[in-house]
Amino acid sequence: MALRAGGRWARPGSALRGRCSGPRRAGDTPRHRHLREALRKIIDKEINPFVDKWEEEGQFPAHKVFKILGQAGFLGVDKPTEYGGMGLDFSYNIAVAEELGNVRCGAIPMAIGVQAGMATPALTRFGSHELKKQFLVPTIAGDFVACLGISEDGAGSDVATLTPMETIIQETIDYTGQRKVFGQPVLHNQTVHFRLAELATEVELLRSLLHRAVALYVEGNDVTKFASMAKLKAGRLTREVTDSCLQFWGGMGFTNEVLVSRFYRGKSSVLSLQRRDQHLAVDPGLAIDVNRRWHRRNHAFHHMQIHGHTSKKVMHLHSSLKIKKARA
Structure with missing residues (x-):
């Protein structure tokens, strides 16, 4: 099984190494x-x-x-x-x-x-x-x-989580390959090995979804459906990767020097921009439609803000949009 993370391959001798061919990114020029x-x-x-x-x-x-x-x-x-x-x-x-x-x-x-x-x-x-x-x-x-x-909620953080997730997985592979428990590396435990391979697979699948959406968007298509799917998956995978990998580091995982600790600590700020999981998961069709309508209304509000319309009427409009969004 191939596992690629952060542009590096797993340590020699590990079953978690391999090669992939072909372009990996939309617009890989x-x-x-x-x-x-x-x-x-x-x-x-x-x-x-x-x-x-x-x-x-x-x-x-x-x-x-x-x-x-x-x-x-x-x-x-x-x-x-x-x-x-x-x-x-x-x-x-x-x-x-x-x-x-x-x-x-x-x-x-x-x-x-x-x-x-x-x-x-x-x-x-x-x-x-x-x-x-x-x-x-x-x-x-x-x-x-x-x-x-x-x-x-913003979506820019979704893309930026891909590379750190890969890096965290790779560094966890490196660490568990060195850390020994009961005389053998932690990585040799099948549960650990399989979980890291599973997480790497999930990240690569998310990347494929992301770049499909980007390619369609650049061509001028409406990608609300795929963007909503990617947002849902990115938010949940951020939690899964940091939570799972942190456990394999033991006490070291809670020190500021290691990357997994920093991202575990900071994931709340990322997830605050991705907290619409429930909206997206209940009914994809309905959620995507709500997502699209809310974006249009929010753009209209930004338009009024930029042109200096900060009257009570505008602020009331924004409040009513938030209420409608909560009810949607």
Whole structure:
């Protein structure tokens, strides 16, 4: 059985190793790969070497990190070139989001995702030219650090969880292959071995679903159904991977130095953006329709916000939408 995680193969001699062939990602072109390689260099040089220090301090230098990313164009991959973006299609966003999963903590990719994928799309789509010049340009450049206060769940975190999940599985394979209990590696226990293989399979299936949805979206199709399925699966798999892998680390799993501990600790912030599991699981057809209608209404509200309509009437409209959403 093949098990691929974080771009690495399982240790030699393990049954959890193998090869796969063919493209693994939607839009897996030389240009996509070049973009990922450029971002990986920034992660390896400017972010990962300092993650432990930032973890100890409980904060990271967002303005510095965002400026570096902004200068390289990674905060405006799909934004218009007129405002400093790259003007690329959505498949490049996915490539960037996956690569950000190589950051050795969960909070920084989340913050970058908010900046590039949650705080700016409505401004890009509905904002006037003057507002875009005033706010979108410096945000893409990394001069502004954007924040967002919304009642709607975001989807950007779903993609960013794929790579960390793979990395956590691979590091668990490495650790259990070294850790011995009753004279043999923990990995040699069939229960552990089978569970890790099962999780790796689930992650790869989720990746296939994601990239099918992306390919259809780039072609101009309505992918609400597949996006809803991916959102449901990503939220649940985030819990399964961190919960299961943490158990195989024993006491080490609760130390800040290991990645599984950081993602187990931070999964609540990711899941807060994925808490619509029940809506999606009750009736896929109904849930998808509710999901689509809620997105349309929420975009309308953002449109009114961007154009300065902050009257009590608008706020009442937003409250009524939330009530209708709860009843749906």
